[in-house]
Amino acid sequence: MVFLQTPTINIDAEELARVNDSIKVATYGALEQLRTNPQGFMEDLIQTAIQFGLKLLAAIIIYSLGVWIIRRIKKALTRIFARRNTEGTLASFITSFVSIALTAILIIISISTLGINTTSIAALLAAGGMAIGMALSGTISNFAGGIMLLVFKPFKAGDFISAQGYSGRVKDVTIVNTKILTIDNRMVIIPNGALFNGNIDNYSAMQLRRIDMTVNLAYGTDADNCIKVITELLRAEKRILDSDTPGVADPLVVLSSLNDSDITFTIRAWVNATDYWDVRFLLNKTLYTRLPQMGFHFAYPHMDITVKS
Numbered sequence: 001m002v003f004l005q006t007p008t009i010n011i012d013a014e015e016l017a018r019v020n021d022s023i024k025v026a027t028y029g030a031l032e033q034l035r036t037n038p039q040g041f042m043e044d045l046i047q048t049a050i051q052f053g054l055k056l057l058a059a060i061i062i063y064s065l066g067v068w069i070i071r072r073i074k075k076a077l078t079r080i081f082a083r084r085n086t087e088g089t090l091a092s093f094i095t096s097f098v099s100i101a102l103t104a105i106l107i108i109i110s111i112s113t114l115g116i117n118t119t120s121i122a123a124l125l126a127a128g129g130m131a132i133g134m135a136l137s138g139t140i141s142n143f144a145g146g147i148m149l150l151v152f153k154p155f156k157a158g159d160f161i162s163a164q165g166y167s168g169r170v171k172d173v174t175i176v177n178t179k180i181l182t183i184d185n186r187m188v189i190i191p192n193g194a195l196f197n198g199n200i201d202n203y204s205a206m207q208l209r210r211i212d213m214t215v216n217l218a219y220g221t222d223a224d225n226c227i228k229v230i231t232e233l234l235r236a237e238k239r240i241l242d243s244d245t246p247g248v249a250d251p252l253v254v255l256s257s258l259n260d261s262d263i264t265f266t267i268r269a270w271v272n273a274t275d276y277w278d279v280r281f282l283l284n285k286t287l288y289t290r291l292p293q294m295g296f297h298f299a300y301p302h303m304d305i306t307v308k309s
Helices: 013-036 038-083 088-113 119-135 137-152 192-197 223-236 273-293
Strands: 160-163 166-173 177-182 187-191 200-202 208-217 252-258 263-272
Touching: 038 088, 137 166, 137 177, 137 187, 137 192, 166 187, 177 192, 187 192, 208 273, 223 252, 223 263, 223 273, 263 273
Parallel strands: none
Antiparallel strands: 160 166, 160 200, 166 177, 177 187, 208 263, 252 263
């Protein structure tokens, strides 16, 4: 939590009295001139009003012209973003930010045209911006993370990702957070600052995925015959790809390790990313059902003890 300390304004009594005296002197001088020389007073008043009117007219012209220019800049940015297919959220944020910044500059220029000192206004805006930045440091971090996500696009709406301990399909990417719909239908909202600075596993980024599985069978299994049978089961599944697909290898079955209580066969097969889970679950069921029918028995942890007399 950030506590903002309100600045204390110390006004010197002599300074305040001096300001009051100057106001009184100016007022008395104007009244005295009105009493002694009313014509001159009116001429000065008219001249001052004309000068202020000209400044006001110039300020109105500058402000109107500036508003027109800002609108043209917004339209130009919109066309550029549309031509480059920029993410809508990012395009809207940048356009709004540029419009607000230019409008603030235009207001300061218009006020300065009236002869008003804008130094204090600029200092006040700077101090206010610093205070807001300190109070919203976490939010600004999420803003920055959102901009980076929208620019580099490690994922998009509809992708299935795993990040910050959650897995699900991306529903929406805003400038401050990302909404993920999990498999069990929970909506998880993750701040973009933490999301961009963490690891992101995008399962939908590539069109193809490889299924990696292991099967543990008992010692005494005919390895060559088992590899042949598992390969035939893989080829029987039409959704498993082979070398006819560019960049894809044929299904692979190897005896990968000899363990204490079993031997391990490793299976590798390529499928389309959209078929990954369906094919994986089906292979689990097929191997569990067909291998025992073919005379291949699954292993279980056990220990053989030999007793010597």
